[in-house]
Amino acid sequence: MWRIVLLGGFGTAFALGPLLFSGLRPNDYKGGRSKSIEDSIERNTSSVARVLGEVRTSMSDIMFMKTERYLHNGIGYAPHLTESEIMGDAGSHEGTATTIRSGDSDFRGFVGVLERKVKPWRDPSLPHIHSDGAELLPWYRLMTASDPNCERCYAIGGWWLKTHNPEEGVKFLEEGVANNPDSFAIRFMLGQVLREVASTDATTAKNPAETGAAGDKLLEYSVRARDVFAEGAEIVMRVRYNGAFVENKAEWNDHVEDDATGVCRMAALMEEKFGDPVKALEMARRYHAKFVADRPLEKFIERVTKELEKAP
């Protein structure tokens, strides 16, 4: 009898499990050292990471390394994560060491020559050749499927998808927004992709006043982009501290700040173009009060104020 009671009790709780336990996500939190880009750079450039070789220091790093490998057509390069390393002399990263040593620094002799011949390898002094990103897309799908809260994966994956299939990029980023309702970074990227779709589809239409299907499409996607930017900006208003940017204050690094300022600037700009310029000016003033020192917003406020004064 007690077995039936126990089985019934646990069975009922199990059957209702998706309802009872759906909110249990102890590892969904903002910030954290494992997710910090600065910490990741420190870890991956340490001797520990060198000892671990290509394993690097986290699963997300492994996935990103895979995308990097595909981006470089199979050639393995040492991590180049800092801004100066990424940009290089001309944005082509030459000088970054390959994981397979080059001839002048390889002590292995014939074995090294053989490895460079049979494996993808390129002289590290030459500029990197980047693929068009198509091979990267499944990795971003895999990353977001396994971790729906990976904002970085959605944002970068959406950016790559934009160049191949902007409509799919929009769907991918909308999924990201649904899974991460408080993410302004994904909204920033979604707004940009929506603008891209609008400009791609409206090859003949240059402004929303034009008639016809192209003009309608431009208006529809531009208005959607405006709304998405505005939502993102409101999130920034809620989650960012007041005042000028302070490096790493409350896990707020320069990458986060770039997305935050970007989404606010675009929200004001798109409101001016596809909405109400008076409202756009109010928005810009509110955003500027939050950031205190943001030159593009200041210039926007000056310009729109003058234009509104001139208007009849």
Place this chain on the structure above:
Amino acid sequence: MQAVAALPINPVRSISLVARGVLLETIRRQEFYVLFILMGVYVLGMIVTMVVGIENKAVGTFLLNLGMTMAYYSAMVLTLLTAARQVPTEMENRTLYPLLGKPLGRGEYLVGKWLAAAGIGATSLAVLMALAWIGAPRMEEYDAMMLAQTMILAVLSVSMLAALALAFSLVAPQAVNVVVLGLLVVVGDAAVGFARARAAPIVGPSAAQWITAYIPNFSILDTVTRYTDGIGPLDGAMFVGLAAYAVVYTGLALAAGAAIFGRRSL
């Protein structure tokens, strides 16, 4: 003269005797020595690293995370291997039949086995975690309450795995049981997320979410990275919910296992 069958049998004593048998067998097999040697290598590596010097705090935190994660997964592996082999091995060696010929219920037998497997897992978890925690450099702030919660949830995770491995061992071959549960422990969250994403366009997002939520999710009970990330403790409701999640799966696996085992023809 009183018949043997009429002797009053204390179920607690029966369970503890079965559990004791498993513990003695585990000590005889010496599997856990391998894990301790592996952790010893890690601790040795930590000592060398600290002598050489750690460049920054981020690396220190990474090493702490690596050690604690290794300890958690090592304990899970030991628990899985111990629990999955209990019933099949006893049936293969035919030691089960004389045991059940004694005044011992099948449910009690199963609970005894679970208690021992979970106990072995929890003990090795505590020792390995202690080695990892003491051995690793702690160069940043970590929350002590979060550490306590991490340990409790890890013990519950080990108990849940032991119960599921015992229940599955009654319906699946030992190798299949170890591989399936091992995959659930290691990549369960990613695999479930992927299955959910693939199923959503076919059955709808809500249905996909609901169906895949039944798959045991060990990753929500692993909060090691939350601890090393310096995040504060879980709130009461979340912690109780996670504990209840583990208890429900453990209880259901044991109750279902007892029901299957009770009706099984040996």
